[in-house]
Amino acid sequence: MADRKGKVYLVGAGPGDEELLTVKAADVIKSAEVIVYDRLVSDSILSKIPDDIEKINVGKNAGNHPVPQHEINRILLDKASEGKTVVRLKGGDPFVFGRGGEELELLNENGIPFEVVPGITSAIAAAAYAGIPVTHRDFCSSLHIITGHVKDGENLDIDYDSLVKLKGTLIFMMSVASFPKIAEGLIEAGMNPDTDAAVVENGTRPNQRKFVTKLCDISKVIEENQVKSPAIIVVGKVCALSEKLDWFSKLPLYGCNVLATGPKKTSEKLVSKLRRLGAHVLEYPCIYTEPLDFDIDIQNYSWIIFTSSLGVTMFLKTL
Numbered sequence: 001m002a003d004r005k006g007k008v009y010l011v012g013a014g015p016g017d018e019e020l021l022t023v024k025a026a027d028v029i030k031s032a033e034v035i036v037y038d039r040l041v042s043d044s045i046l047s048k049i050p051d052d053i054e055k056i057n058v059g060k061n062a063g064n065h066p067v068p069q070h071e072i073n074r075i076l077l078d079k080a081s082e083g084k085t086v087v088r089l090k091g092g093d094p095f096v097f098g099r100g101g102e103e104l105e106l107l108n109e110n111g112i113p114f115e116v117v118p119g120i121t122s123a124i125a126a127a128a129y130a131g132i133p134v135t136h137r138d139f140c141s142s143l144h145i146i147t148g149h150v151k152d153g154e155n156l157d158i159d160y161d162s163l164v165k166l167k168g169t170l171i172f173m174m175s176v177a178s179f180p181k182i183a184e185g186l187i188e189a190g191m192n193p194d195t196d197a198a199v200v201e202n203g204t205r206p207n208q209r210k211f212v213t214k215l216c217d218i219s220k221v222i223e224e225n226q227v228k229s230p231a232i233i234v235v236g237k238v239c240a241l242s243e244k245l246d247w248f249s250k251l252p253l254y255g256c257n258v259l260a261t262g263p264k265k266t267s268e269k270l271v272s273k274l275r276r277l278g279a280h281v282l283e284y285p286c287i288y289t290e291p292l293d294f295d296i297d298i299q300n301y302s303w304i305i306f307t308s309s310l311g312v313t314m315f316l317k318t319l
Contacts, residue, residue, distance in 0.1 A: 006033075006080035008107055010100050012093040012119015013037075015126055016230075017204040018044040018275070025117050032087040034079045036072065040091025040230055042205060044275070047264070047283050069099065073106045080112045091230070093121040097147045097173050121145075123171045126203020126232045130210040131246030132239055134169050139237035142168030148175025148182055156181060160189035169236035176231050180219040186235070191215060196239035201231040206254070206280030212242045251278025261286040266310070294318065 009028045014020040029035065032053055037046065039059030049055060056075060058067040067075075079086045094100030094116065107114050123145045127134050134143050144163060150156055156178060163170055164186060175182060176199075187193050193216035201209045211221045215235055221227075248254065256279045260267050263285055274281050291314045298304065306312050 004083040005112060006082065006084040006086060008076050008080050008086045008088060008104075008112060008114040009117055010088045010094045010104060010114060011090070011117040012098070012121075013041045013045055013089050013091055014120040015092055015122035015204040016040075016042040016044075016202065017125075017129075018042060018048065019272075020120050020125060020204060021045055022117065022119065025119065028117055029087055029089070031085060033084040034086045035089055036075055036079075036086065037089040038091050041089050042091075044281070044283075045089075069102065073103050076103060077106055077110055077112060080107065081110070090119070091122070093119040096121045096123065096145065097149070122203050122230065122232055123173055126200045126208075127171065127198075127234055129204045129208060129248040130198060130200045130234075131242040131244070131248070132198060132200075132234055133241060133245065134171065134234070134238060136238050136241065140168045142166050143171070144168050145171045145173065146175075148172050148178040150178075156185075158182065158185060160185040164189040164191045169234065169238050172233040172235070174229065175233055176222060176227055176229055179222060179233055183215055183219055186215065191235075195235060196237055197233065197235045198239040198242060199227055199231055199233045201227050203230070203232060204248075206275070206278065208248065210242065210246075210249075212239055248278070251276075254278035256280065257282070259284055263287050263289065289314075291317070 009032070011025050011028055013025065014022070029049060034054045034056065035049060036056045036058055058072045058075070076086055076088055088094070088103060090098050090100065092098060095118070100116070104114055124134055144166065146158060146163070148156065172179065172182060193214065195215040196212070197215045197218045198210060198212045199218060199222055209225070209227070211225060211227070213221050218233065253274065258274050258279045258281045260271050260281055260283050264283065267283070271281050271283060289310055306315065
């Protein structure tokens with residue numbers, strides 16, 4: 001182990017839309033030597049990571065954990081103990097059902113310095129991109145975020161009676177598989193089966209899907225449309241506003257797929273504009289510029305004509 005200790009930044013990457021990545025998160029990512037990232041970090045954000053940074057994929061799917069949590073904790077400790085600046089990049093916010101606290105405990109025990117960079121949680125952002133304000137004074141006075149995921153072998157521990165009595169907006173994360181039991185628990189606790197509900201899959205991303213229905217039908221809707229994680233489920237009167245306040249699916253290029261083949265640096269502005277118009281852009285750079293060795297005495301020329309900005313850059317570097 002190196003004598004100099006590194007540092008770990010626990011960074012929330014947000015719900016998927018790269019423009020929802022915070023300024024601080026972007027700055028920390030650029031200064032990293034190692035990035036340990038999750039499955040929920042979008043491709044558009046990963047594509048912005050410089051090529052010379054070591055990237056370690058520890059992504060997990062429901063029921064499939066190729067890199068166990070204890071091993072992820074150990075990777076962070078080992079890389080920081082080598083004196084490196086490590087970014088642990090997690091989807092959404094690392095402290096909202098992101099197990100961020102668990103990952104920091106081992107670092108704390110071993111004297112590794114760390115910082116937390118909060119991210120925008122999908123619990124709120126995905127709803128917003130579906131036209132659902134999670135609070136509205138005409139409909140509710142509270143907001144509750146609940147997970148439907150439990151450790152293997154354990155049962156759901158949700159106080160349905162209290163949730164129903166509070167009459168607030170309920171947002172369930174990691175609950176696609178378990179929601180039939182959750183819906184049953186809410187209805188048995190006295191919630192009206194016709195309560196408005198919605199499921200938002202891949203929230204804030206170009207392939208986002210939303211389905212607005214009633215609590216009694218949401219499990220059927222999830223099954224029929226083969227909704228997969230990542231997805232949030234919203235239960236409450238605010239879901240009735242979705243059609244009126246939906247703006248994301250009305251973007252002019254929503255649902256369009258665009259392949260960008262130009263070099264990253266030159267196509268960056270175009271890609272950003274396409275994404276803001278709702279397009280799903282896949283960056284696949286097919287052009288690489290290799291500088292040629294040349295010897296030129298500019299004293300012998302009256303004019304030098306450049307056909308591209310890249311030519312200017314290469315020329316000045318040669319000088």
